[in-house]
Amino acid sequence: MVLMVSTPSSTSATSSHLQPSLAAEQVLAFVNTRANKLQPEQFPDAVTLERWLQEHQLMNPEDVLTDTDLQEALQLRAALVVVLLSHLEDPEAVAPEDLQQATAHLHHLARSHPLISLISDTEVSLVPARSGGSAALGRLLGLITELVLTGRWNRLKACRNDGCQNGFYDRTRNGAGTFCSQNPCGALMAMRAYRKRKQQTQQVPES
């Protein structure tokens, strides 16, 4: 992946930040392979993960994943869900110790699957230092690095519906998105908005 050299702004919601980048779509697709009420686990074994990584151009076709790679990928995914829940900025969405543990886990994975920054006159590419499964995990960590550096990371969130926790991209202008758009969460979100509007209408004094 290639990162353009520029000073990012993590807080400003420019209109370009309201749309997910390719890196955002890739990371969300990875997070949303978990089992939930709507789907079974998408990576029951190393072969299914290998196929998925190759389809998403995160792994060379000649490389083979081990069971250890699978376990580490599942751990990475679990840690990401916790971090995405923390992006909801709802203190009840994730316990501080869970976030601390998830962050420590991401640091551990980053040390095991290092990236090299190849710098040119205008840009920098992050490439995996190792091959095989380590390269695939490194590429996923590289995509996340890109999201942080381009100010999009806090736009990736996990759905507040406990039975769902699907990763989604918050496209709201004020960055207050809480639920994913798939049902029943989308319907739940519409119902909340409807109740809020109704409440506001009722608060208007009659003339």
Ligand SMILES: [Zn+2]
């Ligand atoms: Zn949801």
